[in-house]
Amino acid sequence: MAITSIGDFTTIAGATVTGAEISYRRHGEFRGNAYDNNVILVEHALTGDTDVTEWWPGLIGPGLALDTDRFCVICTNALGGCGGSTGPSSVHPDGRAWGSRFPALSIRDLVEAERRLLEQLGIYHVHAVIGGSMGGARALEWTLMYPTFVDAACIIAVSARASGWQIGIQTAQISAITRDPDWHGGDYYDICDGPREGLSAARRIAHLTYRGEMEIDERFGTIAQQGENPLGAFRRPDQRFAVNSYLDYQGRKLVERFDAGSYVTLTEALNRHDVGRGRSGLNKALYSSTVPTMLVGVDTDILYPFHQQEHLSRNIGQLMGLRKLVSPVGHDAFLTETRQMDRILRMFINKANDGAEPTDGFGHDPEGVWNI
Numbered sequence: 375m376a377i378t379s380i381g382d383f384t385t386i387a388g389a390t391v392t393g394a395e396i397s398y399r400r401h402g403e404f405r406g407n408a409y410d411n412n413v414i415l416v417e418h419a420l421t422g423d424t425d426v427t428e429w430w431p432g433l434i435g436p437g438l439a440l441d442t443d444r445f446c447v448i449c450t451n452a453l454g455g456c457g458g459s460t461g462p463s464s465v466h467p468d469g470r471a472w473g474s475r476f477p478a479l480s481i482r483d484l485v486e487a488e489r490r491l492l493e494q495l496g497i498y499h500v501h502a503v504i505g506g507s508m509g510g511a512r513a514l515e516w517t518l519m520y521p522t523f524v525d526a527a528c529i530i531a532v533s534a535r536a537s538g539w540q541i542g543i544q545t546a547q548i549s550a551i552t553r554d555p556d557w558h559g560g561d562y563y564d565i566c567d568g569p570r571e572g573l574s575a576a577r578r579i580a581h582l583t584y585r586g587e588m589e590i591d592e593r594f595g596t597i598a599q600q601g602e603n604p605l606g607a608f609r610r611p612d613q614r615f616a617v618n619s620y621l622d623y624q625g626r627k628l629v630e631r632f633d634a635g636s637y638v639t640l641t642e643a644l645n646r647h648d649v650g651r652g653r654s655g656l657n658k659a660l661y662s663s664t665v666p667t668m669l670v671g672v673d674t675d676i677l678y679p680f681h682q683q684e685h686l687s688r689n690i691g692q693l694m695g696l697r698k699l700v701s702p703v704g705h706d707a708f709l710t711e712t713r714q715m716d717r718i719l720r721m722f723i724n725k726a727n728d729g730a731e732p733t734d735g736f737g738h739d740p741e742g743v744w745n746i
Contacts, residue, residue, distance in 0.1 A: 375399050375424050377458050380490040389477030392467050396491040397458025398450040399424040401434055402442030408498045414440055415488075416449045417505030417512040419709075420580075420640055421632050423457030424449045432712040439719035445501065452512070453487035454479045454639040462635030463563060472635075474560035479639055480646045481508075485515045489523070499523055502726050504719070506530035506670075506708040507678070508640065511647045514686075517665035518649055526694070526726035528719070530670040530708045533682035534656045534689075535648035540677065543583060544641050547576035551634050560635055573634040574625030576641075581624045586674035586704030590617060656689070663691035668722045670697045670708065677705040694725055 375397050383394040405412045416426050416434070426449040427434050434440045440447050451457035454476070462476040492500070503524050505513035510532030517527045533540075551557060554572030562568045582590070594617035598604055602613045614622070650656035667690050671683030680698060687696040697718050701707035708715060 375458055378491055378494050380487060380494060383453065383460075383483075383487055383490070385477050385483045386480055386486075387478065391453070391460055391472075391477065394453060394460045394487065395458070395464075396450055396453060396460075396487055397424055398448055398491065399426065400446060400448050401427065402444075402446040404446040408496050410499065411497065411501065412445045413497060413500040414445045414447050415492075415500050415503040415516075416440070416447055417503065417509030418449060418452065419505075419507035419509050420644070421628060421637070422509070423455065424451045425457075430709065433715060433719060439716045439723065440504075441723075448492075448500075450488050450491060452484045452508075452640060454484070454636055454643065456633035456636040459487075461633065462560065462639060463633045471561070471563035473563055476560075476635065476639060478646075479643045481511045481515050481643055482519060484512055484643060485519055488512070489520060500525070502526045502528065502723070504528040504530070504722075505532075507532055507705065508644055511644065514649060517663050517667060518653070518659060521664045524665050526722070527665050527667045528670065528722045529667060529686070531672055531675055531678050531683075531705055533647075533678050534660060534686055535650060536645055537682075541645045543579065543677075544645055547579050548638050548641055550575040550579065551638055554634075557634070560638070562634075569634045570629050573629050573632070573637060574622070576634075576637060577625040577628040578621040581621060583677040584704060584706045586702045586707075587676065588674065589702040589704060592702070593617075594620065660686065660689040661691050666692045666694045666726065668694040668697065668718075668725070670699065670718055672699045672701060672703075672705060672707040674702055674707070675705045694722070697721070 377395050377397045380394050380396055383391045422429050434447050436443045451459040453459050454461045456463050462472050464472055466472045466475060500523065503513045503516045510529045513527050513529045516524050551569050551572035554569030556562055556566050557569040557572060558565055597616045599614045599616045599619040604613045604615050606613055650659045653659035669683045669687050671680040673680055683696060687693055699707045699711050699714050701711050703710050
């Protein structure tokens, strides 16, 4: 992982992050020049980081869908994150953590910071940008903010704006963190380990939106956790259904690797996501896009339902295609359904490569096939 300074960064809302830095990783050799090259920019989701081969295994490497023998794959850590980029846990110029002084961010801010990083690296154009969930929101904003910077985009499991439901469920997660006594108004870094219980609760809420209802019910149903009895005379938190044990585990995993301040900052950025804001509305903004764009959704996605990708496909200016992942997993299917994503990414790359006709990566013409 490398870290590069992008200087003082002023957000769209007018706050400044002094001496901002962005971290990134590169896979594959850079070929070409600043304006004509083999760079594919991959955008991570909410709690992702630069280690794209870890959170998207089987898709990036020699001979894989994003073939690092052909392409230079770059993955940055979003501004506001905790994977090397400047965020609430980073050191402020006064020597203390930024904490509550770190400003609110928008998806557009994340893209602008990333653009400044690329230009610091001498890159003024990329072959493609790909992202899912929050990464998809970033990829979509790339096509509207800097259309001449990007040859093609693949936007996965996201919408054109945050829905009321999404804002509500995401704000509930923020509330779980900020109501934890160890939050200390966001300035916990020098006081304690932070709002661990609140962050864990936020993750439990979020994880239910990341997975499919059918998958959760088929896996757990009303089964009790082994050795526990949730049907006793009195409710006890240590006597759980199996699903609760599973969610507790997911919460603990996140607490060990992610900062609560970054979780609040990036979740708020998702709440502010709206490509139509300041652009005469959603549909006009989408229609103005000149970047060839492939859209991907999941049939069982609760967080970003497939009708939201259908809306994008009906309005986006340069549609390459709409593909559907069929999976009981829900929103996370774009991370877990490797075989389906492999075929979709190969189609995308083939079509993005000098305008070639798409194939499924195995020489078959997928025209008219929407479910992969």
